[in-house]
Amino acid sequence: MGPSSANTFTRRGIFAMALLTSLASFLRRAEAQKQRFPDLTEFRELVIAAIKQHPGVESAIAEPSDPAKINTKIGDVDVTTDVTNLFGYLNSYPNEDAEAAIDRFVRGLAETRLTKVSEDNLIPVIRTLQYVEHLKSMGLDLLYEPLVGEIVVLYMADLPDSISPVAPKDFPGRKFSDLREIALNNVKKWLPKIVSDSQLGFACLYYVEGNTMLSSSLILIDEFWLSIKSQFPDDVLLALPRRDQLFVFDAGNPQAQVGASQIIEVTFNDGFNLLSDKIFERRDGKLLAQA
Secondary structure, three states: OOOEEOOOOOHHHHHHHOOOOOHHHHHHHHHHHHOOOOOHHHHHHHHHHHHHOOOOEEEEEEOOOOOOEEEEEEOOEEEEEEOHHHHHHHHHOOOOOHHHHHHHHHHHHHHHHOOOOOHHHEEEEEEEHHHHHHHHHOOOOOOEEEEEOOEEEEEEEEOOOOEEEOOHHHOOOOOHHHHHHHHHHHHHOOHHHEEEEOOOOOEEEEEEOOOHHHOHHHHHOHHHHHHOOOOOOOOEEEEOOEOOOEEEEEOOOOOHHHHHHHHHHHHHHHOOOEOOOOEEEEEOOEEEEOO
């Protein structure tokens, strides 16, 4: 079954139409007008108040060296978290329920401490090597493998309100190849939830409804590529500007390269859930990184 179409004129649709109009500047003006939380530091205080109400939280304190970070003690575990993505998300999607989003964020902190890793919730996500190195610098033992260029496949536990890195020790005695197959099969269960937005014509945005952080993982799934073969029968360009976005362009279209660059630029100006500012290719079924 192929991806369903997004019929409503969403923000994702605005991204797609940015190449055909002068909406890039409009997006920035509109975002400034609709921000519900204009100040990051004040927004952090709202989140801190919500964290302190959560059972098991011993303390939640603003990190003085960074206006986005919170140092939280849950039981006997110290957790440092960053509200940048949540702040950007709520300002970019003003119709979202802010209280519910903050509540999910807080529950995610508790889930990180109580992570129950199993084969049932193992998933592969796309991240940059820089992101992986940052986690490793914090002392985390990660399960990951290079993919192409600057991006890697990082294996994580898919929890109700968050995703959390897993370690090789979480799966004693299991071969890496077996874990890879298990994780990919878990993503395949979400294929019926793929939504597409093709307002651009020669490019399309794909995302996984109900689990958008799997959107970029679709590049790993052969069945996904088969499902869009009628629309993109030949080589394609890929843009992965955000963790919850996958843009696919017809590589044969002369507008594809500049189009991918413009979508990446507009997305990075938003500044949240960022993944990669590079353009990738899929030629003859093989993923490649542009020089």
